[in-house]
Amino acid sequence: MAGPACLGRQDASGFPGGQPEVWYVGIRKSRVEYLLVLVFALKQCGHANGNSCNSGSLARVGPNDLVTSDPEVMRRMLAVRSPYRRSEWYIGVRFDPVQDNIASIRDEDRHNELRAIMAAGYAGKENENLEGTIDKNIEGLIRLIRNKYKSTDLETKPLDFGRKVQYFTLDVISDLAYREPFGYLEMDRDLHGYIEEVEKVFASALMVTIYPWLNWVLRLSILKAALPSEKDPLGLGKILGITKNVVGKRFGPDKKVQRDMLGSFIAHGLNQKEAESETILQIMAGSDTTATAIRSTFLYLLMHPRVVSKLRAEISSTPISSPISDAEARKMPYLQAVIKEGLRIFPPVVGLMSKEVPPGGDVINGQFVPGGTKIGYGAYGIFRNKDMFGEDADAFRPERWLEDTPDKIKAMESVLELIFSYGKYQCLGKNIAMMELNKVFVELLRNFDFNIVNPLRPIRSICHGIFFQSEMWLTAFEREKS
Numbered sequence: 001m002a003g004p005a006c007l008g009r010q011d012a013s014g015f016p017g018g019q020p021e022v023w024y025v026g027i028r029k030s031r032v033e034y035l036l037v038l039v040f041a042l043k044q045c046g047h048a049n050g051n052s053c054n055s056g057s058l059a060r061v062g063p064n065d066l067v068t069s070d071p072e073v074m075r076r077m078l079a080v081r082s083p084y085r086r087s088e089w090y091i092g093v094r095f096d097p098v099q100d101n102i103a104s105i106r107d108e109d110r111h112n113e114l115r116a117i118m119a120a121g122y123a124g125k126e127n128e129n130l131e132g133t134i135d136k137n138i139e140g141l142i143r144l145i146r147n148k149y150k151s152t153d154l155e156t157k158p159l160d161f162g163r164k165v166q167y168f169t170l171d172v173i174s175d176l177a178y179r180e181p182f183g184y185l186e187m188d189r190d191l192h193g194y195i196e197e198v199e200k201v202f203a204s205a206l207m208v209t210i211y212p213w214l215n216w217v218l219r220l221s222i223l224k225a226a227l228p229s230e231k232d233p234l235g236l237g238k239i240l241g242i243t244k245n246v247v248g249k250r251f252g253p254d255k256k257v258q259r260d261m262l263g264s265f266i267a268h269g270l271n272q273k274e275a276e277s278e279t280i281l282q283i284m285a286g287s288d289t290t291a292t293a294i295r296s297t298f299l300y301l302l303m304h305p306r307v308v309s310k311l312r313a314e315i316s317s318t319p320i321s322s323p324i325s326d327a328e329a330r331k332m333p334y335l336q337a338v339i340k341e342g343l344r345i346f347p348p349v350v351g352l353m354s355k356e357v358p359p360g361g362d363v364i365n366g367q368f369v370p371g372g373t374k375i376g377y378g379a380y381g382i383f384r385n386k387d388m389f390g391e392d393a394d395a396f397r398p399e400r401w402l403e404d405t406p407d408k409i410k411a412m413e414s415v416l417e418l419i420f421s422y423g424k425y426q427c428l429g430k431n432i433a434m435m436e437l438n439k440v441f442v443e444l445l446r447n448f449d450f451n452i453v454n455p456l457r458p459i460r461s462i463c464h465g466i467f468f469q470s471e472m473w474l475t476a477f478e479r480e481k482s
C-alpha cells in the first residue's frame with residue numbers, strides 16, 4: 001500500500017502534503033493506542049490460515065477486512081457482471097435505519113432496477129436546462145463574493161471559501177433536484193444548520209459501517225427521538241421536512257408534474273417513500289463530494305502560482321462564453337489536466353466502501369481469499385501509485401496528464417475513473433459534478449485574484465469517508481475580465 005486508507009477520521013490540518021493523523025473506527029486514538037491497534041491487526045493477520053496479511057496490493061486491516069490499492073482488483077469487484085456484492089459496510093449508508101437508498105441497498109437486483117429508474121434523471125435527459133441551472137448558481141457564487149467579500153488595497157474582507165462552495169453545491173443540487181434551490185448563496189449562511197449537523201451524522205454513520213449491528217440499536221424506539229426528524233426546526237431533519245413537502249406535492253390527485261430530476265424519478269416508477277429517500281441521498285451525495293473537489297483543487301491551485309498562470313493563459317487565449325460552457329471547457333487541455341490532477345491528489349470520496357468476496361472465495365494475486373471477506377477501497381494507494389503516476393505522484397503537477405504517451409495517459413485515465421467508482425456502482429452524478437468543475441475554476445480565476453489568509457493552516461479538513469472542510473479563509477481581489 002502506498003498510503004493510508006481512511007479507516008476513520010483524519011484531521012488533515014497539515015493539508016496539503018502533511019501526513020494525516022489516523023483515527024480508527026471513528027474513535028480517536030493517540031499514537032500509542034494506534035500502534036496497539038496496528039499490532040493487534042498484524043497479529044490477527046498472522047493467525048489467518050497461516051498466511052501473511054500482505055499479498056501485493058492487499059493489506060489486512062481487520063479480522064475479516066482487507067484493503068486494496070490495485071485498480072485491477074477494484075475493477076474486478078465493481079464490474080457490471082461481477083459476483084462481488086456490497087458488504088455490510090453499506091448498512092451505515094442508510095440515512096433512515098429502516099429505509100435503504102440506491103447508495104446503501106445490498107439487494108443487487110433492486111439496485112440495478114433503481115439505477116435504471118434514475119439513470120435518465122441523473123443524466124439530465126429529462127431535466128430542463130441542467131447546464132443553465134449550474135450557470136445560474138455559478139453566477140450566484142461570483143455575485144456573493146463580489147458584493148460582500150471583495151477586498152481592496154485599503155481593506156480586506158476574508159471569506160470562508162470552504163463554506164461558500166458548499167452553499168454553491170447545495171443550491172445547485174436542490175435546484176436540479178426539484179427546482180427549489182435552498183437559497184444558501186442568497187442568504188449566505190448555513191440556513192438550516194444542515195452543514196453543521198451532517199458532519200455529526202456522518203461521524204456516527206461511519207461507526208455503523210464498521211459495526212453494522214449498531215443499525216439494530218438505532219432501530220430501538222427509545223433511540224428514535226435522537227434521530228433526525230422532519231419535525232426538527234434545524235439540521236438534517238429540516239432538510240428531510242423540506243424534501244418530504246416537495247415530494248408530497250408530486251403525488252396525490254392534484255399532483256404537480258415537473259421536468260426536473262425528481263419528476264424524472266417519479267415518471268420512471270419511484271413511489272413516494274422511495275422518492276423522498278432518493279432525493280435526500282442525492283442532496284447528500286451531490287454536495288459535500290463536489291464541494292471537496294472544488295475546495296481541494298482550488299487550494300492546490302492557489303499554492304501553485306505557476307499552474308494558475310498557465311491556466312489563466314489558456315483562459316485568456318481561448319474564446320469562451322460567460323459563464324464558460326461545458327463544451328468549451330472540455331476543449332481546454334490544461335483546464336482538464338488541472339481537474340484530473342485535483343481529483344487524483346485529493347480524492348473526494350475515500351471511505352472503504354467494502355465489497356464482499358463471493359461465497360466460493362477468490363484468488364487475488366495468487367492468494368486465496370475466502371468467501372465473505374470484505375475488500376475495501378485504498379484510495380490513496382491507488383492514486384498516489386508511483387509506478388502509474390510517476391516518481392512525483394505526491395506532487396500536484398497537471399502536466400503529467402499532457403506530456404506522456406497516449407497509451408500511458410489512457411492507462412492513467414482509466415485508473416482515475418475509479419474516483420467515481422466503476423461499473424455497476426459508478427457514481428450517477430458524475431456528469432453533474434464534472435460540469436460544475438468544468439465551470440467553477442475558470443469563473444473564479446477570470447473574476448478574482450485570491451490569496452490564502454493563513455498559509456500555515458489554510459483549511460480545516462475532517463474525513464468521515466467523505467470530507468467536511470471549512471475555515472478555508474481567502475481574500476478575493478477584483479481583476480480585469482480576460
Ligand code: HEM
Nearest residue numbers: 102103285286289290293348349420421425427428429433
Ligand atoms: C466529485 C464529486 C463526486 C465524487 C468523487 C463521487 C463519487 C462517488 C463514488 C465513489 C460512488 C460509489 C459509491 C459506491 O461504490 O458504493 C458514488 C455513488 C453515487 N453518487 Fe457520486 N460522486 C460525486 C458527485 C456526485 C453528485 C454531484 C451526485 C448527484 C447529483 C452523486 C450521486 C451519486 C449517487 C446517486 C451514487 C450511487 C450510485 C449507485 O449506488 O449505483 N455523486 N459517487
